[in-house]
Amino acid sequence: MTAVSARALHKIYEGQRSVLALDNVSLEIPEGQFTSILGPSGCGKSTFLRCIAGLEEISDGSLHVRGKEVNGPPDNIGMVFQRDALLDWRTIERNIMLPIEFAKKSTQAAAPSMAKLLKLTGLADFGDRYPRELSGGMRQRAAICRALIDSPALLLMDEPFGALDALTRDQMNVELQRIWLEIRNTVIFVTHGISESVFLADKVAVFSPRPGRILEVIDIDLPRPRKLAIRESAEFGAYTQHIRRLFEGMGLIDESAEVE
Amino acid sequence: MTRNSHVLRSLVMGLISFGVLLLLWEAAVKGFNVRPIIMPAPSSIFRELWGDLPWYLANAGYTLLTTLVGFVLSVVIGVLIAVLLVSVPWFESTIYPLIISFNSVPKVAIAPLFVVWLGTGAEPQIAIAFLIAVFAIIVDAVHGLRSVPADVMDLGRVLKGSRADFFFKVRLPGALPSILSGMKVSISLALVGAIVGEFVASQRGLGYIILSAQGSFDTPRVFAALFLLAAMGMLLFSTVGLLERRLTHWRHIS
Known part of the structure; x- marks a missing residue:
């Protein structure tokens, strides 16, 4: 399906x-795949x-x-936003349980899967902390746990790492892949980072600037689990170069102005 | 530990500066030979207070009670009105302008009306305390209830919870800091309202003591009541402050 x-x-x-x-926009996203939606700012990918x-x-x-x-x-969808949207007055554990509470399910029954998610995201020791006590990366990991707690068939991520610094972002990419390899649900990941989109995805849908149109859907055929070093490989470079050409064709990247 | 020592330190410093002020006051009154009817010395104020302590405390208790009843009513009714304002669209366009314009009427000016309507018992004092205090709660609660971030609103929609769930688990706790800062304003205003009510018509309370003592030029008695009033005001304000720290402790972690 x-x-x-x-x-x-x-x-x-x-x-x-x-x-x-x-x-x-016409796009088919098969179940169990990780799809990146890639495009410049304001191209309608978040829309x-x-x-x-x-x-x-x-x-x-x-x-x-x-x-x-x-x-x-x-x-049965989970969503991760650009900013974590955690509730400041709830501990991390109680934030993660929010979807369970809203669905009127038993939080007790969900406790083992929360413990598993906390462990998977390296937050096992922070369950009783408040969001303000955590770094940006940790907060976003908690937001991912919250999106996953009710085992959604579809996980939507709207530039989830956009507000993080480059190093944390790399780290989160590795972790997200690890989490996804465990869960294997359908993920749609919106980003404007070319390398991030290729690194994570089975399939990258490239959007044009406004009005948003799909320029091309590219299958990423790289073995998993991928390490960060894969970004230096020739295969990876071929994908990113191809995407960069697409953007150049749209006049988004222009190197001719670079005279100095 | 550091927070406690900080609190202790500011308490000690406050007491010291208060003590210095009383000493200067005492010295000035004695030094310039000011008549007690104009400005009594602190020592004679304390003597006055001590001599009739049970009577003073009974009247202070009465004022405290009307203040607290007015305050609690203002919180409960103020939050309810704020909830209606943010959740019923036509309520906001029709009622909110009325509330705003009503708030610009000086409440002290309508105090005599309450005596006509409610008699000379505790009711008019409670009503005035409530009326003066409630607007601070409404304004801050409306602000707090409206300030849910856009992505949290989206999260609520995606999670498909009931309206009650979203209100009680997201909107209301998110508004709590604003409501509490409104409460800090309204507790002081409720005390003002209670005193105004006693000025207008009452046979009891600290406001009544002040008014009747002033009528018989018993200035030490006026000051004794003022001292109690100041102590009561500080007690009430710091109690709400304590409540705020307790209920929103998550805001004070860094």
């Missing part, structure tokens, strides 16, 4: 000057993700999540 199926999807923000955010999450209404075309037409947030 396909996890997400978008056909001729359009998104227009109505207003005095209507803005076309997504123009004829696409928010449409899948049911947070934005589509203007035209069709959008199905696991066979059902999207009308409001679909069941």
